[in-house]
Amino acid sequence: MLEATGLHKRFGTLVAVEGVSLHLAPGEVLAFLGPNGAGKTTTIKMLAGLLFPDRGRVHLMGKDPHRDPWALRHLGAVLEGNRNVYWRMTALENLVYFGVARGLRFAEASQRARNILEQLGLAEKSHTEVRHLSRGMQQKLSLGVALMHHPELLLLDEPTLGLDVESALRVEEMVRELAREGKAILLTTHQLEVAQRLASRLAIIQRGKIVLEGRTTEVLGRFAGEHYLIELETPLPPERLAALRALGLEGEGPSYVYQGDGEGLWRLLEALKPWPLKKVARAETDLLEVFLKVVGRA
């Protein structure tokens, strides 16, 4: 659905993006992460045909948006830091306007706009001018504008920024639903817990280069490594703990950590017998930890 290969962009002496390649299949949510100034927005603008790459190619459904503007018919975008909508028009008028501007017929756009307002929970605000809507509502409306023309690919730059908890969860659910419908979604966000909940794949960009890419579960698994949490009913006495330290047990109890392979874990559990166990589990990592490790290392 989206194929971007070898994208390069330089502004004067600053190399903003260097050799970035991304691909997205139907139904996939790709979290595109990176610190401020890493090249996320520059990449997104190149994908959307708003910025020419110095080198590299972009294909949306097989078409190049830089040569064929009708490729944009397949793309919907919520761009960060932008209003994305006209403040002097109502929510309904904005949706109809942008629907037609993206190639829908007027009657179809009017019908679709009403459905989207319902879906976004904004039906009551249909006839309210955008300048009177809260920031959260404006953000939801921007998402609605991006969805108006049934695009197969969505570029969502910080779609939950500034939303209250309930609205953010609603937008998250919408993103999940859209992915289930088969839309390909590229999501950038600094809210890593949102990215972890939504993304099937992730890519981290740092100083213009992709430094990590992979399926979310695989990446998290890889970074979790061979760590196990061992929780006992009561802490071990000092002499027993001292003996078990030699087998790799760490911590002061009653929760301990074991770092090592499966065989070593069984040896440790054998040595612990018959001390009452409460829980043994493989330690999990979260995206924040991965992000900090990768960005710090890069």
Next chain:
Amino acid sequence: MLDLFWVEFKRSWLNLRRYPSEFVGAVVTFSILFLLLFLGARFLAGPSAEFGERTEALLAGFLLWTLTLFSYSSLSFGLSEEAQTGTLEQVFLTPYGPIPLLLVRNLAGLGTQLLLMGTIALVLLLITGARLSFTPLLLLPIMTVLLGGYGLGFAMASLALLFKRVQQLVGISQFLLIFLLQYPLEGSGWLAKLGYFLPLVPGADLTRQMMAKEATLDWGLLGLALINGLAYLALGIVAFSRAVRAAKRRGLLFGY
């Protein structure tokens, strides 16, 4: 495209209906401006000066200037405003491409511009007691002036896209429009001949003659005015198209 025209027309109409103070403000400002020019000219000419037919000519030229000014400046002001408020990129995400969309936008905004010019005309006719001739055929030379105005508008919008803050330049260049709209085509010297090649001049001359002197439509001059208007529109669009490519290359579509 028809649907696009309809939503653009609705957008400009909604702006007018929801913010009537801007419309009233424009009518009052332009009316006062004309009266100041008119009274100023009378003061300079002395109390015994009789303007006679010249009032009509002055008024016709002034009304044409207001209409051309809107067609000329609305695009660059609009783009600057959209770059500032953050809707410009969404406009550029249209599969129609920015130029067809902006052309439709110009055409759709014509209705409100004509309404504004009509209201200013009515107010000034009532105040000055002047009489102007408005025949339906007058729309033809006005259209040729508007074509040229939109062409210059696209050229100025190119600068707005690349340099963003061009309001000062638009303000100063209004006076260039006055010069072009009042440029005399009469005579046989090279200056008169040059007028046929300058933007707006043939259409403006024809419009002035028809409005102020009740002259009949000169079809030959109308043909030349049409060629002139289309040529400047094409030049403006070419300049704008190059500016869009430069803006996309340099990352100037976003940020203000």
